[in-house]
Amino acid sequence: MRLRLSRLHHPVTALGPGRRVGVWVQGCVIGCPGCVSRDTWVAGPHHDVDVDDVLDRVAALDPAGLTGVTVTGGEPSEQPEALAALLTGLRALGAGHDWDVLCYTGVELDEFRARCPGAYPLVDALITGPYRAGEPTDLVWRGSANQRLVPCSPLGRRRYAPWVDARRDRPELQLQVDDDRVWLVGIPGRGDLARVERALQAQGIRLEGVSWRP
Numbered sequence: 001m002r003l004r005l006s007r008l009h010h011p012v013t014a015l016g017p018g019r020r021v022g023v024w025v026q027g028c029v030i031g032c033p034g035c036v037s038r039d040t041w042v043a044g045p046h047h048d049v050d051v052d053d054v055l056d057r058v059a060a061l062d063p064a065g066l067t068g069v070t071v072t073g074g075e076p077s078e079q080p081e082a083l084a085a086l087l088t089g090l091r092a093l094g095a096g097h098d099w100d101v102l103c104y105t106g107v108e109l110d111e112f113r114a115r116c117p118g119a120y121p122l123v124d125a126l127i128t129g130p131y132r133a134g135e136p137t138d139l140v141w142r143g144s145a146n147q148r149l150v151p152c153s154p155l156g157r158r159r160y161a162p163w164v165d166a167r168r169d170r171p172e173l174q175l176q177v178d179d180d181r182v183w184l185v186g187i188p189g190r191g192d193l194a195r196v197e198r199a200l201q202a203q204g205i206r207l208e209g210v211s212w213r214p
């Protein structure tokens with residue numbers, strides 16, 4: 001099974017509870033104005049990877065040190081079969097370690113269930129709805145006030161119910177660096193990206209090719 005993949009990050013601590021693996025899928029046709037992940041919108045053949053290869057990369061991490069996996073993007077519901085295969089494999093890897101699966105989607109709950117009948121039962125919690133730049137929020141792990149955190153399974157209800165209406169008291173952003181890129185992982189609040197850019201400029205670092213500008 002092939003998956004259109006943008007990237008993996010680990011450890012992710014800004015998109016869900018605990019230490020997580022983050023899987024960014026590639027491809028989204030929703031096109032929310034102000035999306036900070038514009039780099040994940042357009043999918044090409046070079047994004048295709050075997051789900052088994054993704055699972056091998058996750059398996060190489062310390063499973064006991066993980067709380068779960070966060071799937072985001074991009075729009076996971078645009079790849080329903082690949083998403084189901086990915087989640088099936090992730091659940092097998094996390095068996096015995098109490099991993100949860102949190103999945104972001106830009107569509108509402110009913111639409112996600114209709115699009116992803118195979119993947120939905122494998123999800124412990126969803127964050128649903130498009131990003132709306134005009135509806136800022138401080139709800140944890142959400143970019144705009146319309147987005148809902150929906151616990152979907154017994155584990156999801158146990159782990160995520162306390163967070164449904166919880167609010168963050170500081171920005172949920174991580175910086176991760178690989179060979180030639182700096183990745184911002186998390187949910188920037190209003191003005192956070194401009195502040196990061198100004199702080200880097202003050203150090204003589206100019207950002208090019210940022211994902212949040214066309």
Ligand code: SF4
Binds near residue numbers: 075105106107131
């Ligand atoms: S916020 Fe999510 S759903 Fe909206 S355009 Fe960006 S990747 Fe797509």
